Amino acid sequence: MQVEVDRSSLQEVRALLAKFSDGASRAHARSLNKTVTKSRTESSKEIRKQVRLNAAYVKSLMTITKASQKKLQAKISTPSRGLLLSRFSTDTSISGDKTSWLKPPAIPKRGIRVKVKPAGGAKVFDGDSEIEGKPFYIVLPGTSGRVAIAGRRSKIGSEGGRIKVFYGPSLSQVFTDVKEDIAEPLALYQMQQFEKEIDAILRGF
Structure with missing residues (x-):
């Protein structure tokens, strides 16, 4: 060939x-x-x-x-930073971005309820061992009225301050x-x- x-x-x-x-x-x-x-x-x-x-x-x-x-x-x-725990609030005016808060909303009588996972029910969030008393809402400065769930520390935190803002898992x-x-x-x-x-x-x- x-x-x-x-x-x-x-x-x-x-x-x-x-x-x-x-x-x-x-x-x-x-x-x-x-x-x-x-x-x-x-x-x-x-x-x-x-x-x-x-x-x-x-x-x-x-x-x-x-x-x-x-x-x-x-x-x-x-x-890498955790998402605000308030993102998982069962109250859509708190978890979403459509509401801009000038002052913190009132604490519901049933307590602050969050639901992190899609399955299962919502839970009342009672804070952790670092805080005293019940958690509450605060409006974060410089966030266009974003609400966070916070608590008053029993001791000053490692980064200073008595207020602890709660976070969920990071994305x-x-x-x-x-x-x-x-x-x-x-x-x-x-x-x-x-x-x-x-x-x-x-x-x-």
Whole structure:
């Protein structure tokens, strides 16, 4: 068997390889960016199975850093600080963002009720061993009227002050717990997107 390659065919092959060499990094970046966007959506679903937060709020705390051809890395960042426990209040005017408080709301007769997990019932929050008396509401300064659940410490805290603001789990903590569950299907999704992007680039897109 004898194969002949003329000069024009060789030039076409070289041009295709050169285009593909550049296209591979473009396809990789595109597939990473599609995957990280899908990852935020899927992570939000899994996070909301663990903690009782609405989708818009979870999305607002998940920051995407997109990949480029020079830096083939995409990531999601989440706050490491715990979420205000008031975010899990059963009173939507306290847990949500639609109400801006000028002064703290009154303590309900049944006590301050919170529900952290989607399943199960709400619980009355009685504080912890660091505070004396019952917890109460305060309006946090510099937060456009955000209400927090706080208590008066029996001793001055390590950072000073007698007031302790209560926090629940951090979004970073919950994200770490769920990301292993979605890692494998997302790896498959990225591979599929990479193949599609390579095909698109070879077709001139």
